[in-house]
Amino acid sequence: MTMILPALTEATSPLFRPIKYSLFPPLGLATLAGYLDPDDEVTLYDEHVERIDPAALDTPDLLVVQPYITSARRSYEIADHFRGRGVHVAMGGLHVTSLPEEAAAHADTIFTGPGEDTWPLFLKDFRDGAPARRYDSTRRTLAGLPPVRRDLIKRDLYLVPNSIVVSRGCPHHCDFCYKDAFFEGGRSFYTQAVDDALAEIDRLPGRHLYFLDDHLLGNRRFAEALFDGMRGMGRLWQAAGTVNSVLGPGLLERAVEAGLRSLFVGFETVNDANLAERRKNQNIGTDYAAAVRRLHEAGVMVNASFVFGLDQDGPDVFDRTVDWAVEQGIETATFHIMTPYPSTGLWQQLESEGRIMHRDWDLYDTRHVVYRPKGMTPRQLEDGYWRAYRDFYRWSSIWRGSAAQPGRQERLRHLAYAGGWKKFEPAWDLLIRSRRVVRALPMLERTLAAFGGRE
Numbered sequence: 001m002t003m004i005l006p007a008l009t010e011a012t013s014p015l016f017r018p019i020k021y022s023l024f025p026p027l028g029l030a031t032l033a034g035y036l037d038p039d040d041e042v043t044l045y046d047e048h049v050e051r052i053d054p055a056a057l058d059t060p061d062l063l064v065v066q067p068y069i070t071s072a073r074r075s076y077e078i079a080d081h082f083r084g085r086g087v088h089v090a091m092g093g094l095h096v097t098s099l100p101e102e103a104a105a106h107a108d109t110i111f112t113g114p115g116e117d118t119w120p121l122f123l124k125d126f127r128d129g130a131p132a133r134r135y136d137s138t139r140r141t142l143a144g145l146p147p148v149r150r151d152l153i154k155r156d157l158y159l160v161p162n163s164i165v166v167s168r169g170c171p172h173h174c175d176f177c178y179k180d181a182f183f184e185g186g187r188s189f190y191t192q193a194v195d196d197a198l199a200e201i202d203r204l205p206g207r208h209l210y211f212l213d214d215h216l217l218g219n220r221r222f223a224e225a226l227f228d229g230m231r232g233m234g235r236l237w238q239a240a241g242t243v244n245s246v247l248g249p250g251l252l253e254r255a256v257e258a259g260l261r262s263l264f265v266g267f268e269t270v271n272d273a274n275l276a277e278r279r280k281n282q283n284i285g286t287d288y289a290a291a292v293r294r295l296h297e298a299g300v301m302v303n304a305s306f307v308f309g310l311d312q313d314g315p316d317v318f319d320r321t322v323d324w325a326v327e328q329g330i331e332t333a334t335f336h337i338m339t340p341y342p343s344t345g346l347w348q349q350l351e352s353e354g355r356i357m358h359r360d361w362d363l364y365d366t367r368h369v370v371y372r373p374k375g376m377t378p379r380q381l382e383d384g385y386w387r388a389y390r391d392f393y394r395w396s397s398i399w400r401g402s403a404a405q406p407g408r409q410e411r412l413r414h415l416a417y418a419g420g421w422k423k424f425e426p427a428w429d430l431l432i433r434s435r436r437v438v439r440a441l442p443m444l445e446r447t448l449a450a451f452g453g454r455e
């Protein structure tokens with residue numbers, strides 16, 4: 001069997017950003033590979049870190065492809081090639097779930113939703129010579145999940161090989177998120193048993209971990225038990241959580257004792273009216289500044305995520321957001337242009353208002369405007385987005401941000417991280433392109449593992 005995670009832009013393109021695309025290994029496919037028999041032959045390719053020429057690959061009996069929206073075109077190209085060679089092609093994941101008919105034209109079998117229930121069923125049917133055309137996930141549990149096949153991951157090619165996911169989904173329902181559509185027909189937030197999660201952590205070498213869970217702090221009981229179990233393991237890690245989960249008493253402190261050093265927080269917008277419209281209710285009325293302060297005082301760096309182009313945003317949104325983030329001493333920020341993923345509530349709204357400009361999925365990468373914004377022109381929105389990055393990572397902003405830190409040590413750390421990430425991106429990229437990175441520079445892994453890096 002061959003498994004492929006295609007990439008949106010070829011590694012040879014000038015648009016390809018090695019530092020971003022070499023961050024994390026393909027955990028979804030490695031998770032599915034866990035269900036194979038020990039004597040099944042399987043190879044896992046990730047086009048984000050290796051060139052793939054489909055014509056040069058062997059002919060497997062089964063090809064598994066995982067398209068994201070931005071890699072759909074490339075995924076279909078690869079799938080069509082193998083189908084032309086008579087290979088059975090199975091496709092699943094987020095984009096397939098949002099547009100099953102589109103994907104079905106390029107696959108023999110498609111899967112909607114998470115694969116833990118349907119994939120083992122398919123494997124049995126495939127072995128019996130009777131695979132179905134479509135499998136829809138309904139039974140949601142991570143109980144009995146086999147260990148992720150990390151042996152299939154070429155660790156040396158990744159900056160943060162120790163990424164890990166111990167839950168699926170999120171307890172919230174923001175209407176721009178892929179989540180509700182993906183988890184339709186069953187539970188949309190569930191975790192591993194704490195002991196299983198701790199066992200998966202134990203299997204990871206080295207010290208640094210990066211939790212890719214949408215909201216690691218989303219189930220308080222689970223999170224507390226996990227952090228208690230991790231205390232004394234000597235791990236340093238980062239994760240994602242909401243403003244609310246940070247403000248609640250006790251949980252953050254336990255996370256820090258267990259090794260939390262940086263948190264990715266989806267602030268999304270500094271404008272409350274936007275939040276109500278987008279159903280990001282958990283952020284309304286919460287004190288963003290208090291959350292940042294609390295994180296800093298606990299010694300945790302903040303990687304803040306913001307979205308531009310919501311309906312209440314005017315041309316002043318870029319400066320307001322950057323100013324606010326710099327004033328708070330936020331170390332790293334990721335900005336996004338609002339992007340309506342097909343089958344989300346946001347997509348349905350914009351579609352019904354006739355505001356979707358095109359369906360060129362390559363450009364649904366949160367860096368391009370694909371809909372007609374309300375409060376500004378598409379041009380203003382794209383220009384403002386790039387300007388926000390430039391303004392946030394200016395040396396003057398970095399200095400100003402460091403001054404907001406509670407102590408001298410934090411101020412120095414701020415300068416190192418905020419400066420180190422964007423300012424030296426070209427240098428990191430050169431190293432990664434030369435493929436000497438992780439072996440020659442384990443320091444880079446430590447740096448990345450300890451801060452930002454989702455954008």
Ligand code: B12
Binds near residue numbers: 020071090212214
């Ligand atoms: C890590 C990550 C990345 C990494 C690397 C990708 C990787 N190596 O997996 C990097 C940094 C490169 C990245 C880049 C981007 N990403 Co990204 N990323 C993620 C993130 C945070 C975690 C992915 C993960 O490991 N999940 C955990 C595993 C277990 O889940 P999974 O991969 O979905 O697999 C399960 C199911 O989908 C299903 N499944 C998947 N494939 C198949 C196949 C079969 C046959 C079957 C049966 C089942 C099945 O079963 C698996 C087990 O449950 C997700 C958010 C998320 N929570 O998933 C966003 C996410 C996938 N990214 C997203 C986006 C938009 C991007 C970017 C466009 C961002 C940008 N602005 O540049 C780029 C584009 C990359 C590209 N290839 O085109 C979106 C995708 C939206 C969509 N509809 O496709 C997500 C959902 C975040 C979001 N904004 O909502 N990303």
